[in-house]
Amino acid sequence: MENFTFYSPTYFVFGKGEENKAGELVKKFGGSRVLVVYGGGSAVKSGLLGRVTDSLKGAGIESFSLGGVKPNPRSGLVYEGIDICRKENVDFVLAVGGGSVIDTSKAIAAGAVYDGDFWDFYMGKRITEALPVGTILTISAAGSEGSPDSVITKEEGMFKRGASGDAIRPAFSILNPELTQSLPPYQTACGITDIMAHLMERYMTNSSDVQTTDRMIEGLLLAMIEEGPKAVANPDDYEARANIMWAGMMAHNNSCGVGRSQDWNSHNIEHELSALYDCAHGAGLAVTFPAYLSFAYKHDVARVAQFARRVWGCPEELDDEEAALMGIESLREFFTSIGMPSTIGEFGGTEADIDKLANVACYGDGRDGKLYGFVELSEDDVKEIYRRML
Numbered sequence: 001m002e003n004f005t006f007y008s009p010t011y012f013v014f015g016k017g018e019e020n021k022a023g024e025l026v027k028k029f030g031g032s033r034v035l036v037v038y039g040g041g042s043a044v045k046s047g048l049l050g051r052v053t054d055s056l057k058g059a060g061i062e063s064f065s066l067g068g069v070k071p072n073p074r075s076g077l078v079y080e081g082i083d084i085c086r087k088e089n090v091d092f093v094l095a096v097g098g099g100s101v102i103d104t105s106k107a108i109a110a111g112a113v114y115d116g117d118f119w120d121f122y123m124g125k126r127i128t129e130a131l132p133v134g135t136i137l138t139i140s141a142a143g144s145e146g147s148p149d150s151v152i153t154k155e156e157g158m159f160k161r162g163a164s165g166d167a168i169r170p171a172f173s174i175l176n177p178e179l180t181q182s183l184p185p186y187q188t189a190c191g192i193t194d195i196m197a198h199l200m201e202r203y204m205t206n207s208s209d210v211q212t213t214d215r216m217i218e219g220l221l222l223a224m225i226e227e228g229p230k231a232v233a234n235p236d237d238y239e240a241r242a243n244i245m246w247a248g249m250m251a252h253n254n255s256c257g258v259g260r261s262q263d264w265n266s267h268n269i270e271h272e273l274s275a276l277y278d279c280a281h282g283a284g285l286a287v288t289f290p291a292y293l294s295f296a297y298k299h300d301v302a303r304v305a306q307f308a309r310r311v312w313g314c315p316e317e318l319d320d321e322e323a324a325l326m327g328i329e330s331l332r333e334f335f336t337s338i339g340m341p342s343t344i345g346e347f348g349g350t351e352a353d354i355d356k357l358a359n360v361a362c363y364g365d366g367r368d369g370k371l372y373g374f375v376e377l378s379e380d381d382v383k384e385i386y387r388r389m390l
């Protein structure tokens with residue numbers, strides 16, 4: 001196991017009705033003038049936004065609002081949010097929604113106290129200062145409610161890039177599984193896929209002697225394989241929703257990723273799919289992960305075989321190569337069984353897109369021509385992986 005530091009100061013409040021504590025919690029974490037950020041309407045329609053605003057009012061907190069965050073959130077709204085924060089002396093940003101809303105809120109929070117262009121952080125500058133952010137999560141997926149990360153798409157060039165820093169870990173996150181019951185099966189499945197991908201990106205490691213985190217990841221994946229289909233089949237299954245919601249947080253606050261190298265090639269390859277086709281991030285990952293693993297497993301057949309045996313129950317008597325391939329197939333079948341796509345054709349993609357996808361993934365916005373993860377990938381390797389998605 002490698003040396004690590006782990007700092008995860010988010011205050012989690014989990015369970016039915018807890019969003020009504022929003023005002024109390026903002027106050028507890030020092031907010032008095034709040035920017036409430038939300039998405040395209042689900043939080044308005046469900047009445048959640050109204051309950052949150054009432055709770056803030058009840059606690060004597062002044063609030064301003066910024067709606068309209070789109071999935072695969074864009075830089076334009078971030079600039080708008082930064083302007084509001086500066087003009088209104090906002091001291092706290094409250095995200096009501098999913099990963100896109102939370103990531104927009106984090107970008108606004110960092111940009112509002114930074115003299116330069118907030119995009120500097122998405123070009124690699126670490127975020128060391130930001131307004132405090134709180135979240136009220138409405139979809140279990142990205143794990144942004146407990147992570148130090150934010151992913152934004154820059155409109156000029158449609159570059160989708162991430163920024164990080166402990167300063168943008170949420171001060172608090174309210175997790176009420178009931179709020180996710182309005183998600184349609186497709187969105188639910190996208191979330192489950194993303195959660196599983198966050199676990200697998202950590203599982204595919206070049207570090208040795210990492211039994212504790214291996215076993216944590218395997219346990220969470222097994223829970224997703226059991227609980228995921230229940231929530232897809234019955235959106236009102238509170239207990240399945242609750243298990244998925246906590247797994248989504250655990251998958252990405254890095255408690256399962258400490259002390260080991262991590263992969264993230266699939267996320268980097270997927271980000272170009274959601275940037276080009278505007279598909280859901282989880283759907284893009286369902287297409288990417290099996291294609292990537294079918295290319296990369298030879299790098300460490302024993303590790304992929306371990307994943308296949310422990311997570312997918314592949315028989316012990318198979319040799320490592322057979323087990324690894326069977327595991328990758330089981331993963332693909334699981335994604336298909338919950339309604340996820342398996343080819344880029346399902347997003348309207350064709351062979352003609354491959355050169356562009358690979359070029360942007362490898363060179364876009366300052367990259368040096370390679371992707372570095374479990375395996376090092378050249379532009380030709382990345383093209384081959386995209387080809388396996390046709």
Ligand code: NZQ
Nearest residue numbers: 039040041042071072098099100138141142144147149182
């Ligand atoms: O905008 P509204 O109307 O709210 O609709 C949203 C949106 O259309 C809808 N939705 C959310 N909660 C709902 C609901 N519909 C009905 N009932 C509810 N309770 O779901 C759609 C997707 O929302 P979005 O926030 O985009 O989903 P998700 O949480 O999957 O976030 C995806 C974004 O997170 C990034 C992705 O790249 C993508 O841009 N990621 C962020 C990470 C991080 N910050 O740590 C890590 C991830 O790997 C990921 O890259």
Ligand code: ZN
Nearest residue numbers: 142194197281
């Ligand atoms: Zn993800």
